Amino acid sequence: MSIQRQAADKAQSSWANALKLILFWSIVGAPLTWGVTSTLKKAAALFQ
Amino acid sequence: MTAASDLIKRPGFFSIEAITASRAFNRWLIPPAALCVHLCIGEVYSFSVFNEPLTRVIGVTAPMPEDWKLTTIGWIFSLAILFLGLSAAFGGSWLERVGPRKTMFVSALCFGGGFLVSALGVHYHRITLLFLGYGVLGGIGLGLGYVSPVSTLLKWFPDKRGLAAGLAIMGFGGGAMIGAPLAVNLMGFFKTPDSVGVAETFLAMGLIYLVYMMIGALTIRVPPPGWRPSGWTPKPKQTSLECKYHVHINQSLKTPQFYCLWLVLCLNVTAGIGVLGQASLMIQEMFRNRVSAAAAAGFVGLLSLFNMGGRFLWASASDYLGRKSTYTLFFLVGALLYSAVPFIGQSGNVVLFVLCYAVIMSFYGGGFATIPAYLADIFGTRFVGGIHGRLLTAWSTAGIAGPVLVNYLREWQVSRGVEKADAYSMTMWIMAGLLVVGFIANLLIREVDERHHIKHDRVEDDVV
Secondary structure (H helix, E strand, O other): OOHHOOOOOHHHHHHHHHHHHHHHHHHHHHHHHHHHHHHHHHHHHHOO | OHHHHHHHOOOOOOOOHEEEEEOOOHHHHHHHHHHEEEEHHHHHHHHHHHHHHHOOOOOOOOOOOOOOOOHHHHHHHHHHHHHHHHHHHHHHHHHHHHOHHHHOOOOOHHHHHHHHHHHHHHOOOOOOHHHHHHHHHHHHHHHHHHHHHHHHHHHHEEEHHHHHHHHHHHHHHHHHHHHHHHHHHHHHHOOEEEEEHHHHHHHHHHHHHHHHHHHHHHHOOOOOOOOOOOOOOOOOOOOOOOOOEEHHHHHHOOOOHHHHHHHHHHHHHHHHHHHHHHHHHHHHHHHOOOHHHHHHHHHHHHHHHHEEEEEEEHHHHHHHHOOOHHHHHHHHHHHHHHHHHHHHHOOOOOOHHHHHHHHHHHHHHHHHHHHHHHHHHHOOOOOHHHHHHHOOOOHHHHHHHHHHHHHHHHHHHHHHHOOOOOOOOHHHHHHHHHHHHHHHHHHHOOEEEEEEEHHHHHOOOOOO
């Protein structure tokens, strides 16, 4: 396998890894952000 | 022939071999898998949003005589917490044997299935189905789901044990913040003139949680044998307690360290949980005519945020401070803050009161999240899941002792003619005393005696 091919495979694999990371963290991050925002809105009543 | 023999050799879908990652695997994909489970099971702390609607399943607009009483409904949550402790204690050794995928899979089936059985219970108005569904099945799902990803994370992050466990257990704190608005919105959506919408909400939540937890079960991986983070080599002695040996689950029960840690967790949780349940009433009674019911609900929300934040913050900080020092901080500063609460209440300073409780709640959350890393430091990572499971009986104990202690002490003082606003003073001082006992228990923790260590050649075949 040529050096260029190996470099291209490595780049593709790191892209796939980065996409996986974004996807996985979004799956848990989105509902958590929604939950925290809802709680913050509720907590704001304490300071009104 | 080759294909057939390949098929025979292929590891089972749930086996540890099937989920052993390659050396190039990115370990930062594991915390989301753990969070998928913890964000779901953390819903248990928001179960109270169902209490009031469940009292008018038949009457719909107002409770009817045939409707369930609040005291009966209260048993659903208590059963879930009881079965959480039991399943974590007994399921922990099973987890070590079968690996995290199977345990997380069973946990998802139990927790999601618990909601589905409960939906049937509401539909047919059978309280036993709710006890069995959310209480027993859901509780088993909770216990198994709580311990399974934590031990896996500890193995992936030997250099950041506190942070790793903190991330997952923070999810448990965050689960209530998602569960409460989700349940309220769904009940609003499914509500009709003939139904409070609880059965449909249980059904929808059961399916959502089942899918979400399954994502966690399918994406979890264990590190290959001998794996270490690149560029990391364990220091000869990182802290005075961090160990290079492993202690078996059953053997851990024969060490004084286990019972000291049990006390540490139990007392830290007792102090926090008792106050958390009374927070809304307490702030309204201590600052009469100054804090409305809506503001008190905001106070509870703020405490939940600090509870969740503390889980991540203090567990991560323990990687640098050391576990023992972190708990020393919780117990000493916590005792001082609890002792200061009555004086702050008398001074009428609401902001200081809120700030004081916010820090106390961050210690409460931090106590939960730092314990797995503390266990790994003391007993090694090999059986930490099982040992963690057994230690969680301290949580179940505190879950009963904390609220009972606070409620009983308050009632006793009020019945003796003490002003409602002052009735919390003695409770706070007792809580401070409990934390001092916890401080002593933490101080007594030493390295496990060599006779309890597993001999290296026996590690693999010595699982329960």
